[in-house]
Amino acid sequence: MKQFSLMGLIVIVLIALLAGCGLQGSSETESKQNASSPVTMVHPKGIPVLMYHKIGEDKDNDAVVREDLFRAQMKFLKDNGYHPLTMNQLYDYVKNGASVPEKPVVLTFDDGYADTYSIVYPIMKEYNFAATVFINPGDMGTRLTWEQVKEMKQGGMTIANHGFQHIEMGQLSQKEQVENIKKGQEALERELGIKDNPWFCYPYGDKNEFTDVAAKESGIKMAMAMKSGWAHEGDNPYNILRVWVGNAVDIKHFEERISTEYFSDL
Ligand SMILES: [Zn+2]
Numbered sequence: 001m002k003q004f005s006l007m008g009l010i011v012i013v014l015i016a017l018l019a020g021c022g023l024q025g026s027s028e029t030e031s032k033q034n035a036s037s038p039v040t041m042v043h044p045k046g047i048p049v050l051m052y053h054k055i056g057e058d059k060d061n062d063a064v065v066r067e068d069l070f071r072a073q074m075k076f077l078k079d080n081g082y083h084p085l086t087m088n089q090l091y092d093y094v095k096n097g098a099s100v101p102e103k104p105v106v107l108t109f110d111d112g113y114a115d116t117y118s119i120v121y122p123i124m125k126e127y128n129f130a131a132t133v134f135i136n137p138g139d140m141g142t143r144l145t146w147e148q149v150k151e152m153k154q155g156g157m158t159i160a161n162h163g164f165q166h167i168e169m170g171q172l173s174q175k176e177q178v179e180n181i182k183k184g185q186e187a188l189e190r191e192l193g194i195k196d197n198p199w200f201c202y203p204y205g206d207k208n209e210f211t212d213v214a215a216k217e218s219g220i221k222m223a224m225a226m227k228s229g230w231a232h233e234g235d236n237p238y239n240i241l242r243v244w245v246g247n248a249v250d251i252k253h254f255e256e257r258i259s260t261e262y263f264s265d266l
Pocket of ligand 1: 162166
């Protein structure tokens with residue numbers, strides 16, 4: 001008799017557990033709905049703009065990040081409630097002191113490598129992350145095709161100008177710099193329908209005294225440097241500092257780099 005009621009108890013517990021699972025399922029849906037509702041807006045002292053190049057295997061190049069490490073970094077952002085911003089959000093913060101979603105971060109990918117399409121783009125879609133790719137229209141076809149870039153743009157990534165050719169701006173006159181930037185602008189408009197692209201990134205981070213003016217003259221509103229640091233309200237929008245990410249940036253250092261602008265050198 002006692003055994004029988006124990007069985008009954010087990011059955012009741014099992015039913016309760018199953019029902020619990022069902023409830024848990026619906027509360028998960030609820031929290032997903034909540035996640036898409038407006039997030040808390042903040043006004044941070046600074047924002048880390050992460051600088052990526054190639055994702056994949058290349059141990060000899062310290063600007064390359066292994067795919068597994070890159071995936072772990074993006075998962076870290078997702079799991080810890082970080083909000084990748086668009087270039088527009090970053091610009092509005094730097095220029096006008098606009099507030100941004102809490103735990104802001106900016107994801108930038110220079111040069112337009114094949115892996116930006118094959119590895120980065122699917123992850124950005126999966127996590128619904130904003131990201132910006134700086135391409136050299138003059139190199140199109142060597143790593144990426146216009147078709148792939150078009151697809152990334154339609155999928156929500158921001159495509160911007162890294163110069164028609166990947167050349168050191170600091171070696172050029174103001175006129176030559178304007179030519180290189182404008183040729184890139186024209187290609188973005190012709191191939192992707194981007195009229196008056198406002199975002200630029202200096203190849204090699206190289207500049208001279210004419211570069212900011214040349215960028216402005218070419219219709220650029222904000223440009224990324226390669227100098228290390230975070231972006232702040234009131235910074236020169238033509239010299240946005242960035243946070244370097246390479247294979248030496250393991251998850252511990254990654255967390256440090258997005259939590260404090262006084263991160264350790266590697
Ligand atoms: Zn570059």
